[in-house]
Amino acid sequence: METIKLKKLIDRMTVAEKVGQLVQLTPDFFAQGGEITGPMQQWQMSEEQLGTIGSVLGTHTAEQVYTIQTSYLEKSRLKIPLIFMADVIHGYETIFPIPLALASSFDAQLVEEVAKASAKEAAEAGIHVTFSPMADHVKDPRWGRVLESNGEDPTLSAVLTAAYVRGYQGTDALAENKQRIAACVKHFVGYGAAEGGRDYHTVDLSDLELYQNYLPAFQAAIEAGAELVMTSFNTIHGVPATANQPLLQDVLREKLGFDGLIISDWAAVAELMAHRVAADRTEAAKKAFTAGVEMDMMSDCYLNALEQIIDADPAMNEQLNKAVFHVLHLKNKLGLFEDPYRGLTPENLAPRLLKETRLLSREAAKKTTVLLKNQALLPLQKKQKVALIGPKADSKDLLGAWSWIGKQEEAVSLAKGLSQKEIDLTILPYPDGKVLTAAYIEEACRLAEQSEVVLLALGETSEEAGEAASLTKLSLSRNQEALVAAVSQVNPKIATILFCGRPLVLSAIEPLCQAIMIAWFPGSEGGNALADLLMGESEPQGRLAMSFPRAEGQLPMTYAQLSTGRPLTEENSDQKYISRYMDEKNDPLFSFGAGIGYGQCKISKTQIVHPDEKNKPFELICTLKNEGDSPHTTTLQLYSRDDVTEVARPMRELKQWQKINLAAAEETQHSFYVTPEDFAYVHSDFSTKSDPGTISLYLGFAAASAKLIGTLTI
Ligand code: GLC
Numbered sequence: 001m002e003t004i005k006l007k008k009l010i011d012r013m014t015v016a017e018k019v020g021q022l023v024q025l026t027p028d029f030f031a032q033g034g035e036i037t038g039p040m041q042q043w044q045m046s047e048e049q050l051g052t053i054g055s056v057l058g059t060h061t062a063e064q065v066y067t068i069q070t071s072y073l074e075k076s077r078l079k080i081p082l083i084f085m086a087d088v089i090h091g092y093e094t095i096f097p098i099p100l101a102l103a104s105s106f107d108a109q110l111v112e113e114v115a116k117a118s119a120k121e122a123a124e125a126g127i128h129v130t131f132s133p134m135a136d137h138v139k140d141p142r143w144g145r146v147l148e149s150n151g152e153d154p155t156l157s158a159v160l161t162a163a164y165v166r167g168y169q170g171t172d173a174l175a176e177n178k179q180r181i182a183a184c185v186k187h188f189v190g191y192g193a194a195e196g197g198r199d200y201h202t203v204d205l206s207d208l209e210l211y212q213n214y215l216p217a218f219q220a221a222i223e224a225g226a227e228l229v230m231t232s233f234n235t236i237h238g239v240p241a242t243a244n245q246p247l248l249q250d251v252l253r254e255k256l257g258f259d260g261l262i263i264s265d266w267a268a269v270a271e272l273m274a275h276r277v278a279a280d281r282t283e284a285a286k287k288a289f290t291a292g293v294e295m296d297m298m299s300d301c302y303l304n305a306l307e308q309i310i311d312a313d314p315a316m317n318e319q320l321n322k323a324v325f326h327v328l329h330l331k332n333k334l335g336l337f338e339d340p341y342r343g344l345t346p347e348n349l350a351p352r353l354l355k356e357t358r359l360l361s362r363e364a365a366k367k368t369t370v371l372l373k374n375q376a377l378l379p380l381q382k383k384q385k386v387a388l389i390g391p392k393a394d395s396k397d398l399l400g401a402w403s404w405i406g407k408q409e410e411a412v413s414l415a416k417g418l419s420q421k422e423i424d425l426t427i428l429p430y431p432d433g434k435v436l437t438a439a440y441i442e443e444a445c446r447l448a449e450q451s452e453v454v455l456l457a458l459g460e461t462s463e464e465a466g467e468a469a470s471l472t473k474l475s476l477s478r479n480q481e482a483l484v485a486a487v488s489q490v491n492p493k494i495a496t497i498l499f500c501g502r503p504l505v506l507s508a509i510e511p512l513c514q515a516i517m518i519a520w521f522p523g524s525e526g527g528n529a530l531a532d533l534l535m536g537e538s539e540p541q542g543r544l545a546m547s548f549p550r551a552e553g554q555l556p557m558t559y560a561q562l563s564t565g566r567p568l569t570e571e572n573s574d575q576k577y578i579s580r581y582m583d584e585k586n587d588p589l590f591s592f593g594a595g596i597g598y599g600q601c602k603i604s605k606t607q608i609v610h611p612d613e614k615n616k617p618f619e620l621i622c623t624l625k626n627e628g629d630s631p632h633t634t635t636l637q638l639y640s641r642d643d644v645t646e647v648a649r650p651m652r653e654l655k656q657w658q659k660i661n662l663a664a665a666e667e668t669q670h671s672f673y674v675t676p677e678d679f680a681y682v683h684s685d686f687s688t689k690s691d692p693g694t695i696s697l698y699l700g701f702a703a704a705s706a707k708l709i710g711t712l713t714i
Contacts, residue, residue, distance in 0.1 A: 001337045006328050010321055012078060018324045019306045020052025021080065024263065024297045027059050030068045043300040051075045053303070054327050055295065057085045057131075060405050062349040065126025069340050081340035083331050085184070087402050088130035088168075089148055090114070092121035094357040094524055095399045095406035098501055099134060101368035101520035103150040103545035104595070106635050106657050108163040114364055115167025117357050120179045124352055125405075126344050128334050129182040131230060133164035135217035136187060139556035141546065142197025144469030147401055147501035147521075149192060151545025152558045152592055153654050154213045158220035161185065165224035174227075175335030178343040182330060185221035187232030187265055188241060188252060190214050194234060197555060198470045203234040208647060210236075212682040219256050227330055228261045231293055233268050240275045242268040243284075248292035261326040263295040264288065270299035281305050289316075294323035358525055365522040365529030370542035370595040375514040377453065377495050379536025379598060382422045385452045388415055389444045390483065391436070392457035392499045394429035400501050400521025401466025410524060414457050414497065417527030421535050426451065433461040436479035441486045448491040455534070456484060456496045456513075462521060465501025474505040474552055481508050488512035497530060503548040507589055518542070536598060541659070543595035543635045543702070547588035554584060559592040559703035560650035567651070591704035593654070599632030601625055601662055603699060605669075606709040617673040618712050622699060624670055626662035633661045638672050639698040639706045645691060646683050652703050676714040690714055 001009075010018070029050060051072070059065050065084050072082050090096045096114045105111070115132075122130060134148040135157060150157035170180040190210065194201040205214065218229070229252060231242045241247055242264050252258050269288040270281065278284035285305040288296070296302035310316050334342060371378070380386060388394075394415035396408045415427045428447050430440055448454045458480045463469070475481060485508075488494055495515035498504065499522070510516065517540065519530055532538045549557055564579045568586050572578055580586055602625050609619040626632045639652045656672050679690040694713050700706030 021054035021327045023053040024055040055083045062126045081336040085129040086127045088122045089402035095403045096523045097368040098400040098521045104542040105367040111163040112167035115164045119168045119181045133161045135161045136192035137214045138192040139558045140197040141502040154216045157217040161217040162220040162224035182227040184228035185226040186230035191232040243287040245291040267299045269296045269301045362525035366538045370518040371540035373516040377514040385424045387447045387451035388455045389428045390457040391430045391432040395432035398526040412527035414527045417531030448487045459499035484509040539597040548590040550589045562648045591702045593702040599628035608710045617675045620672040625667040641696040643694045
C-alpha cells in the first residue's frame with residue numbers, strides 16, 4: 001500500500017482504534033472459544049478493545065496465527081491485520097547453538113546463515129518479527145542472559161548483531177521475500193550491566209561507557225536496517241529505559257538515527273509502577289508514551305489510559321499518529337495489507353522442516369564448540385575403550401533457553417552421537433539436573449578404572465541459564481565437582497565436556513582434566529556435532545567470546561580492562577600497593593579469544609608497513625605456519641592499545657580477526673589493514689575520533705596471549 005494511503009487510513013481511525021494498534025498481547029487473549037477467560041477479565045478489557053489491538057506475540061504454530069488473524073479480521077472495522085512477533089533467538093523449531101556459542105565462532109557468515117534459516121522456519125509458522133538480535137554488552141556471567149549475548153567485546157558484538165539483522169531481514173523488500181522476517185534489536189539499553197549480575201537489577205552507567213561500549217552493537221543493527229528496537233527493563237541514569245525520554249529521543253532517535261518502531265519489553269510499561277516512578281497506570285502510560293515507547297507489550301496501560309491522556313492533551317495526537325504510522329508502516333513493509341497471512345494458506349499450515357537446516361545446526365555446533373585444554377587426549381582413537389559419564393551423557397537438554405518450539409526429544413544426545421562412532425563405548429547416564437549420589441560416583445569410578453579414556457559430560461540445565469537465572473556461584477553444582485575429583489583419582493585421562501549457557505568457574509576441575517571442551521547449549525544436533533569433534537572428524541574451531549573467570553569475586557570482568565594508575569605487571573608482581581587481589585590472580589582462567597584445535601600453527605615474520613600515501617591503510621603482515629600434518633583452522637586475532645589517550649582506554653582491544661584454514665604443513669602470508677579511523681574512540685566531549693600518537697599492535701590467538709608485534713604512528 002502506498003504511504004499516502006496509510007496516512008489516509010490513519011485519518012479514518014478513531015483514537016481508540018489508534019491506541020489499540022499500540023498494544024501487543026499473547027494468544028491466550030484470543031481464546032478460540034470466544035469466551036473471555038484469564039487475563040482479559042483481570043484487565044477489564046472488552047471484546048471491542050480486543051478487536052483493536054495491533055499485535056500478538058508468542059504464537060507457536062501457523063494454524064494458531066491463521067485462526068487468530070481470520071477471526072480478528074472478521075470483526076475489524078478497518079481490516080488492519082495483526083502483526084505476529086516471537087522470540088526466534090537461535091532457531092524456531094530446528095534449534096541452533098545459543099547466541100553466546102554462535103559468537104564464539106567469530107564467524108559473521110555463519111551467524112547470518114543461522115538467522116536466515118531461523119527466519120525461514122519462523123515465517124512459515126506465520127511469524128513476522130523476531131525479538132532478536134540481543135545486542136547487550138556483557139561483562140558478568142552471573143547474569144544468566146549472557147547466554148543470549150554476543151559476548152564481552154563490543155566490536156565482535158557489533159559485527160555479529162548486524163549479521164543477525166541481515167540474515168533475518170535479507171536485502172530485498174520484506175513484502176516480496178516472505179521467507180524473511182523483521183528484526184527487533186534489544187534490550188535498549190545497558191541491561192547487561194545489572195548490578196551484581198542480578199537480572200532486572202539497577203544499572204548505572206556513565207555516558208562515556210554507554211557511548212563507547214553499549215551503543216555500538218545497536219548502531220550496527222540500526223545501520224543494518226533493524227525495523228524495531230525493544231526498550232529494556234532497567235534504569236539508566238536513574239530513569240527506567242522505558243520512560244527515559246532523553247535516551248529514546250536524543251540517543252536512539254537522534255544520535256543513532258533510528259526511525260522504526262520502538263516496543264517495550266514484557267509489561268515494562270506497567271513495571272514503571274514497581275520502579276516507583278509512576279503512581280498508577282495512567283502515569284505509567286503517559287511517561288512511557290511521552291518518552292517514545294510506541295507499542296506496549298503485555299500491559300493494559302496504553303489500552304486503558306492512553307485515550308484519556310490524548311483527550312486531555314490533544315497536542316499529543318501528533319505523537320499518537322506517528323506511533324500508529326510506525327506500526328502500520330511495518331505491517332505495510334511486510335505486505336500484510338495485501339496478504340494478512342503472508343503466504344499462509346489452509347493447505348500449507350503444517351511445518352516443513354528441512355534436513356539441510358538440521359545439517360546447518362550440526363555445522364554450527366562444530367564451529368562454536370571451544371576446546372580449551374587438550375593434553376594429547378583428544379581426538380579419541382577408533383576402538384578405544386571409552387566411558388561416557390555424567391548428567392549430560394545421555395541428556396537431550398541441549399537446546400538451552402529461548403529455544404522456542406524446539407523439541408528436546410528430537411535433540412541428539414552426546415551418547416546417541418557417540419554410539420554411531422567406532423569406539424568401545426560404555427555409557428553411565430544420570431538424571432540431568434539431579435544431585436549426584438555417592439553411589440553413582442562410586443559406580444562411575446569403577447567404570448573409569450576399566451576404561452582407557454573417560455568423557456565427563458557435565459554442566460547446567462537449560463533452566464539454570466537465561467532470563468531470570470542469575471547465580472552467585474558459577475562452579476559446577478550438584479556434586480559434579482566431586483565426580484571429577486573422584487574419577488581423577490582412578491583414571492587421569494579425563495576429557496570434560498561442559499554444556500552451559502555462560503562462562504563457569506572451572507578452577508577446581510581444570511587441574512584434574514586432561515581436556516576441557518565447552519559445548520555450550522549446542523542445539524538440536526549437539527550430540528552428532530560433538531561426536532564428530534571428539535573423533536577428530538572435524539576440528540574444534542570455537543574461540544571464547546567471553547572470558548571464563550577464576551572466581552566470582554573477579555566479576556564483572558573483561559579482557560579490555562583499563563590500565564588503572566597501579567597496573568599489575570611482571571615487574572611489580574611482588575609489590576603490595578598494586579591493583580590486584582590478595583587471594584586470586586587478576587586474569588581469567590580462560591581468556592577472551594581462547595580456544596585450540598587439534599593442530600597448531602606459529603606466527604612469524606610480522607611486519608608493519610606504513611602507507612606511502614596519506615589516505616592509504618597500514619598493512620600488518622605475518623606468516624602463519626601449520627606445524628602439524630593435518631589441516632588446521634585457527635582464528636588469528638589483532639588487538640591494539642592506544643598508548644596515550646584523552647580518556648583512559650583499555651590495555652587491549654580486539655580490532656580485527658581472520659579465520660584461517662591451513663593445509664597440512666602449509667605456510668601462508670596474511671595481512672590486516674588498518675587506518676587511523678580504526679582507532680577512533682569516544683572522547684570526554686563524546687566526539688568519536690582517533691588521536692595522533694602511537695598505537696601498539698598485538699597479534700595472536702587470544703587476548704591474553706597475543707604478542708606485541710610493533711607500533712604504528714597515526
Ligand atoms: C522477555 C524478555 C525479552 C523477550 C520478551 C518477549 O521478558 O526480556 O527479551 O523478547 O519478554 O518474550
